[in-house]
Amino acid sequence: MTTSTALLLADLAGVAVFAASGASAAVAKRLDLFGVVFVGFVAALGGGIIRDLVIDEVPPLAFADWRYATTAALTAAAVFWLHPQFARLRTTVLVLDSAGLGLFTVTGTLKALDAQVPAVGACLIGMITAIGGGLGRDLLTAEIPVVLRREIYAVAALIGSIGVVVLNVLGHTGPVPLTAAVLLVFGIRLVALRRRWSAPVATPPPPGTGAAGSPR
């Protein structure tokens, strides 16, 4: 198996995991089969579509390579039919989701650097690649995006993307350091889940003052 085949398989595994996560949320919202597949598609491919639009890689990979959309659709449909069994796999899904987070962070950051995006922008694009699908999933199901509320999630992606940019500056972009970056994000996310780490929350504003931005 060549490196590029390995990368493709890993990428499609990430797509499948994120599609399963989106499909599960859609099943819980009582969407129909099409809605479940659509939310699964957005959760799996939304981050990559934003990334490709921003770096002008058009049409985005999700539309240019049929294996991506097909993987997402088949996985989401499988969750639709098998979701009672799937619910028992909750821990497995969380672990796979964390692995997908690491993978998408690293590939997103690398693609942005390849497209000559400067360092800070590449970090942001890497993070958005990893969390964009989850944002889209939550917008479609009318939730405040949980990636903005829960334990360290996007922060793990951001740390990973900064790591990739630093490795790139140092010239270490071989398989070993990049795999280490994937594992770094994966590990941070797993530990955060385990220990229920969260970023700090502000104390609520005093009643009556309102949010400064609300009248906008």
Add this chain to the structure above:
Amino acid sequence: MTTSTALLLADLAGVAVFAASGASAAVAKRLDLFGVVFVGFVAALGGGIIRDLVIDEVPPLAFADWRYATTAALTAAAVFWLHPQFARLRTTVLVLDSAGLGLFTVTGTLKALDAQVPAVGACLIGMITAIGGGLGRDLLTAEIPVVLRREIYAVAALIGSIGVVVLNVLGHTGPVPLTAAVLLVFGIRLVALRRRWSAPVATPPPPGTGAAGSPR
């Protein structure tokens, strides 16, 4: 009247119908005149803007040709002032909306094929062109998108876009087969409305297990 004039008129008719649909939803949410026009604009032109960004046709037609935005804005404003009368036209609007669905599916798929997008991607882009405006309308009015919950809607668009791709492979892209594809989507949608067809809904997950994706 030449073919391209006929196509433009048909396209603008689709824009007007979708703008009316968006404006009606915004009126029901008590948005002000500007809000009604804005949601009408998004409902009418949102799908086409996404399509044009994805196939790198920039600036998108909605910004490049003033007739599109003007048609959407005037229609939405008319609904704002005339909506009590408009409410009585509900059946007419549903029929016109179904016609717009068919038309946008076919033109969206053709534009994607013209831009060298492969078959699976072109099907998806055709469907997104047709349903994207309705998605934007529902996101702006804080609803779970009804295109993801109701009777066969996006599925009709998907069937039509697959039909266009097949016709394209076979070399049948003259006015007659394409009109047949428009009518196919139109017909499926009308019959689905009439018979209240829906895609299947999953049985709810057992209480307490939660959705597998929720902790993300």
Add this chain to the structure above:
Amino acid sequence: MTTSTALLLADLAGVAVFAASGASAAVAKRLDLFGVVFVGFVAALGGGIIRDLVIDEVPPLAFADWRYATTAALTAAAVFWLHPQFARLRTTVLVLDSAGLGLFTVTGTLKALDAQVPAVGACLIGMITAIGGGLGRDLLTAEIPVVLRREIYAVAALIGSIGVVVLNVLGHTGPVPLTAAVLLVFGIRLVALRRRWSAPVATPPPPGTGAAGSPR
């Protein structure tokens, strides 16, 4: 100080003000530190990202120039830690927000005209640049976008962008007329806030008829 330095500083001031507005809304929703920074980033840079995608200026300035993202992130983080004091600055924020609205309207319209977008499209893009960040902020915090519901806000931006297009046709694009356009938007918005001007709202539809668009 050269003109371009003045423009950059003014632009970054607009970014800071909009980031503060987004961060305040996120604090009110009890998002964590990362969520507050992310919503601040979207509020400050979302409109410009949409503008750059639509005129094919990629990667968007928000990713291409580190000063934009850094300004947004630092401002949002400052609001997170200082928000009780910040709440007392409410009037100041509203005034600055109005100034940002004027500035983003003018720069967005000018960039669209530079990219050869026709007049009507350039007006729309200018307005979207100014209000896009606020829309994104409200979608992320699961609100019906207030820019669609409150006092004259987007309308002020639209008037300003039409003004810039007219000035451009007349060949008056020096610093003085453009500053006048910024002040026009700023003034309309301030007066609207002061007098609680709103665009008209339609009378509610008779109960039971439903919105014409709802079955879509």
